[in-house]
Amino acid sequence: MILFPSLMAYLVLALFSLYLIYKDKEIQKERAFDRYSVALDSINNIIGGRYVGRYTTIQAIALDSTLQQINNPTQITILLERYRKATQSELILYVDRNGKYIASSTELSDGTKADLNLIRGKNFSNRDWFKNVVKGNFTEDITNGLIGTYSNDFQIDPLTTELYGKDKVTLAFTAAVKDKFGNILGVITTRTAVLWLENELKGTFRSLEKSGAHSPEIILVNSKGKTIVNLNIKTIDKDNNYIRDMEVILKQNLLLEKFEPVKQILEGKTGDGEYYSEKNKKIMLVSYSPINSNRFLRSLNWGIITMDPADDVFMKINRFAFISYVIISILLLVAVIIVLKFTASLTKNFNFLSDKLRKSSIQSEETSQNLKKSFTLVAETVQNQTKSITDTNQIMKALTSMISQTTDNANECSNISTHVKKEISEGNMIMEKLANAVAEIRETNKELMQISEMIDQISTKTNVINEIVSKTELLSLNASIEAARAGEQGKGFAVVAEEVGQLAKTSGKTASEIRMLIESGKKQVNEIISATKNRLEVGQAASDVAQKIFHEISHEINELQSRTENIKEATKEQKIGISQVASAMSHIDKSTEKNNSETQKAAQASEQVHHQSDELFQIMTAIRVLVHGAKTKIINSGENRK
Template sequence: MSKKSLSFKLNISIIVLLLLIVCSGIYTILMINKTQDYAHETGDNWLPSVLSTSKMSEGVGKYARRILGLLSNSLIHTGEEEKKLKEEDLKALNKYTDHINEAIEKYKKLVSGSEETELYNDVVKKWQIYDKAVRESLKINNEGKKAEAIKYVLKEARKDAAALEEAISKLATFNYNGGIKSTEKGANLTTITNITMLSIIGSSILIGLFIIQIIRNTTGSLNNAVENLKSQSVATSEIASTLKKGSEQLTDSASEQASSIHETSAAVNEITSMVNRTAENAKESTNVAAHASTKTETGQTTMQRLVSAMETIQQSNSELQNIATIISQINAKTAVINDIVSKTELLSLNASIESARAGEYGKGFAVVAEEVGNLAKVSGKSAQEIQELITSSQEQVNKILGLTKERVDEGKKVTAEAQQAFQEISTDISTMTSTIQQISDATREQEIGVRQISEAMGNIDRSTQRSQASVSSVSESAVDLVKQSKSLDTTAKDIEVLIKGES
């Protein structure tokens, strides 16, 4: 044992002492709990049982006195007074009966063990016998045999009451003896606990003396250790000072880096915002270009319809040319009619000449010839007017045809140019839409890239903040190390004073 280290000796001694203390504490707790169990057994089982048996005995005494009082009053009094007193005594008797039954029921919950169960059943049985005897005496009294009822109670019921009192007394004695035994067990445990605790205290004192001897034997070794501790304390203080200066410089660098990263992160956030706006504008431009492309397609469709309408107008012009041809034919037919009219007039003139030659015989024919000549003149005049109208209409139709043809040709030319322009616009808008879509895709990719850069900058910022926190922690640790070094130096001096004393 003398070759073992100080820590081993102290640890073994302290462990043994702690084991003694722990074992004594556990033993004391167990003994106290056991003593409390006996106390609880006495307080929760035996004492309530004694109290219940006391209430039973008291109830039986009152019950016996009340039945004697009832029968005595019935014997002494008569009439209404007897009836009134009898009702009051019966109420009181039933009340005592209920009290006894209640006490018996409460005690039933406290019964434990076969012996106590046997005693309890005996009390219940004898109470039922006694109560039955009392009810029998009341029955005899109600039949008018008052003196015989009192004799029955004094002779038969009193025996049953004595037997019941004896049974209750046995049950009370059983509970009293149980309480005494439980109390004696608790007292014995207390005595054993006191003896055990005294032994443990003695052992603790011996171990304490052994520890004191160990400390006295190792004081010389501690002197050298204190000197070494003082020199190490000085060296630790110098190292802590150097570490403190380095951590302060590192803290300043980390702060500057965190500030730069914060500014860079803010700039990246601003770029991200601008890229988002550009992406939104590109998206809006894409929508506008798509809308314009749709409108251009609609305009191109309208121009195609206009070309179709111009072609329809050209077909109508062809039909007008057919009408001009028909008018020319009508003009030719009118010329034929005019020729017929001229010939008719000539024939009418010849007829008039011939009728004049015929004299009286040709007068009727002359009238006819004159009428035919008049008709021919009217027809020739109408034919002339029709020919003039046809000629005028033909000129106007030809004029309209010429203007219509010129305008249709010009409209077709303008329509073709407009259609060509719309096609070129549609092509340009499609190209512009594709270009804007490419710009939008590129902007979206830029947005994703900038967002990733922003997230990376955020991660770097958080890492820098953690580094800054770590540097701050290191700086604080350096400060604490300086303080601990000073405290160590102070402690070494205190230990030196404690071991060697003040010089």
């Protein structure tokens, strides 16, 4: 309890110290960004002023009347060398309107004579700067008043590289030389080295160092992210000379290195922040801005970056922070030692009392746990017994219900068998009637056979009639013949003979029709007799089988009815026995419930003993808290108790 407030006090002190360090860092960062912002504004103005001067200077040179004297190259050469020195250029070249060499400056920037044979006699009409000027395609910014000059970005110029015998990074400015009528006489171009930018930026670099920057760095980049100028403590010696690193100029591409400020510049944004530099392998404090002076050709899209390593900017603060951490740690250690020594004497006395209470608590806990386990076991046993008895009661009820249902089913079966027996008796009577009906049909069939015989007799008589008719016709024919022989005396007999012949024919026809009807009727009667005979035989056989089956079913129904009566008697006796068992199980269930109630009361008493043991243990734990003052001690005590 003493150590914890002390630790909290030191923790608050440490956090407050960290907050002060953080605020100091933010102040230092803001100051650094303010320095860089001033430097960026200065560089913007300087580059804008110098650029517009060189942009307009080439136009001023082009207006010199000496250049119109194309036939006097000596005077033009002297003029161009004078302008080269005045502008600190690498080369000034003058060609005619066809691109043919006229004159150029004669000395190099280091003061040595230039070997003009390398460029004299050449034709430059295929060069971009010549073609654009002749066509009037100038690099202009009308808003800022930059008109009439063709300018390209810094590049390794092939013209000066050939003349100097090594790579030369230059910025070209080109203008047209015209006569008084505005006709183009030639084209003049100047190659300006990066030296004029480097000299201007050196002054800003030294100003940053004087204002408190530790290891400042100034980088000028072009529209592709390539480095034009890189000033840092490694590229400027003690004599303030710039050591140009040609492995960096126009070869180091910060955009490809994914240096975020370059990307922001190319998007036209100005800002500052902390960024990781792949080139320096560290976090840098960076301010950046595009060259946005109104005296600069903004289409070039140059940008300026000023930065300083964050570790160097925060060097003093980091050293102070380290010392503060060490002092706070030492003070905290001393405080802990003092508190521990102070509490050691109290701990010894409390430990003795705590141990006694702990032993008593453990014994009470063990006793209560044993009682609790015993009563829990008994309660579980009683509960299981109660559950078993309840299940048995349910089973007995189910059995009683099933036996009642069986009794009902047996009664129903008895009723059904009685009804079936009655129906079978009626069926036997019907079968007997059916047998009698079959016998009567057989008698009827015999009568039909007699009718058939009578039809045969009628058919015989009909044949006799047919023979009589045939003979009558013959007699009629003979009578007609005889009447014809008699002449007039036989005419009356001829008429009679003719009539008798007609009656014989009619009788013969009728006898034939009767014979046909008799034959048809006889045929149908014979078919009926045959069909009836077959059906009588099938019906007789089926009737005999049915009578036999009905007799067997009647016998089995009598047997089923006897057994059903036996089942009814047995079911009544089972129902009485199960009712007695259910009554006994009900008494056992009541006794078990009473035992369960008593067991629960005993378990509650055991739980009270357990709570009393817990209270005793809590008292002991509180003493241990006072002694040890750590929550981990309470947890360890709880584990020991378990």
